[in-house]
Structure formats: structure tokens, C-alpha cells
Amino acid sequence: MTREEYAISIFRQPPRHLNCAQTVCAAMGREDLVDAMKNCNAGKAPGGTCGALYAAVSISPEREEELRTIFTKTLGASTCAQLKAAHGVPCPHCVAAAVRALG
Secondary structure, rough: OOHHHHHHHHEOOHHHEOOOOHHHHOOOOOOOHHHHHHOOOOOOOOOHOHHHHHHHHHHHHHHHHHHHHHHHHHOOOOOOHHHHHOOOOHHHHHHHHHHHHHH
């Protein structure tokens, strides 16, 4: 199973019910960041950034510009509001794109 597939398999699933940001952290083996991402979903990450993207940048801050570029090229936007309203992108796609961007 790839990291992307693993991420999708644990997203919002019992027993943890992880949000998008927490899922990216858990899938990338960064359990130390999972609790900090508790309120970084549904447009609540700083600047309205997609929680999955925010988590990816938190994991690898030195790659922020690269991660934002890859994510935006893949999904068409970087904020939760734009992803949902303008592009109709479902959360699992955001999680997968963030994990893929991290490599």
C-alpha cells in the first residue's frame, strides 16, 4: 500500500477519525504533529489554507513554495474555500495530493 492509499484508508475512519491535516501527518509518520493539527480542517488552517496542504508545509517548511505550487497545479487552488466552492474538490483528493507532493 502506498502512503497515498494509506492516507485515504485512515482519513476520518475509526477509531481516530482524523481530519485532513491530521491524516497527512499520520500518513507521513509525523505523529508528533497530529494533535497540533486538530483544528486545521474545514478552512480553519491559517489563512484559510487547505488543512492537508498546511500539514504538508508544517512537515517540510523548507519546501513550502514547492509544495504550494505542486498542490495548486494539481487541484487548482490552495485554500479550502476555493477548493470546495470553485473547484468541487473532495477532501480525500486534497489529502492524497498533499501526501503525493511530500513524496
